[in-house]
Amino acid sequence: MNMRGLRKYWGWVLLAIMLTAAWSWTLGPAVLVAGWALVTGFFLFQAPVWCGAEGRQGPCRNNSSGILLGCNQVRQHKWQKLKLTFVPRRWRELNKGLWVNPTKCLATTGAIVGIVSGVVSTSIQLVG
């Protein structure tokens, strides 16, 4: 993998590292939290995926960064999904845009795994 690919896909690499290393308890809580926060942030705002914003011709197929940001080509798309996250009655619409193709499904799953693992590993550390 070249440097450009690494810059684009580092979150996937980090996710793999976290999934294998995070549960071995050799990492301190600060590293765990930072690691999972980075993974979550990557999938929410940086992972290369389809825009997926609902349009007249179905979900938008332009490239965008992260599952919550839209493409740069259509002005309304850029912040559309991020805005939807603050409007509970539109979560159905938002949710539809998160599963438009396999890559996006994976990125959405990655973000969920990041959030859940971050919360779980942090609470285990706090309790134990």
Ligand SMILES: [Zn+2]
């Ligand atoms: Zn778009």
